[in-house]
Amino acid sequence: GAGVSQSPSNKVTEKGKDVELRCDPISGHTALYWYRQRLGQGLEFLIYFQGNSAPDKSGLPSDRFSAERTGESVSTLTIQRTQQEDSAVYLCASSLVFRYDEQFFGPGTRLTVL
Amino acid sequence: EDQVTQSPEALRLQEGESSSLNCSYTVSGLRGLFWYRQDPGKGPEFLFTLYSAGEEKEKERLKATLTKKESFLHITAPKPEDSATYLCAVRGAGNMLTFGGGTRLMVKP
Secondary structure (H helix, E strand, O other): OOOOEEEOOEEEEOOOOOEEEEEEOOOOOOEEEEEEEOOOOOEEEEEEEEOOOOOEOOOOOOOOEEEEEOOOOOEEEEEOOOOHHHOEEEEEEEEOOOOOOOOEEOOOEEEEEO | OOEEEEEOOEEEEEOOOOEEEEEEEEOOOOOOEEEEEEOOOOOOEEEEEEOOOOOEEEEOOEEEEEOOOEEEEEEOOOOHHHOEEEEEEEEOOOOOEEEOOOEEEEEEO
């Protein structure tokens, strides 16, 4: 079956604009995670969805960041009023419930804010 | 706050030259230490999970070990195709994984 897919693969935007990033998890994976990876650095946790439970938003860096997920399907990460420091690769991962180890990652969306 | 530090940041090896990558961590109540491999332009790929001190896992030329303060990823007789960034992460009390900055491994033929 298909792996985790993300779109767009690259996004260039101007400072102050809003952007929406999309993640399609593996079918049947109830857990979904968003991470941010700045150039040459490790991954920073942003948000975690598990089924219909309230999401864990503890990693969101500011109120400009928000994410939604409908049921156990697609998720969108929205960044409002983008800043240059938002430039990074945004990675999405999915897993079976409570299988934090076996997170399957998508290829990421490279966001560049000019 | 959970913390993960990986060393070295970059490692150059000749093909066949064995070495180790280090991952030092501080976490409240370790609920798993994870190793991932990341190739350029791709998402991380899961390698190993370790749960308790003394545990070891092996896969081809890679072996991961765990103590109460650190984990090592041993690479035996590496090949050029082992070149990648290796990421270490820990899970503590919450839902999140805390990642280290990674070690960029380059294996020359």
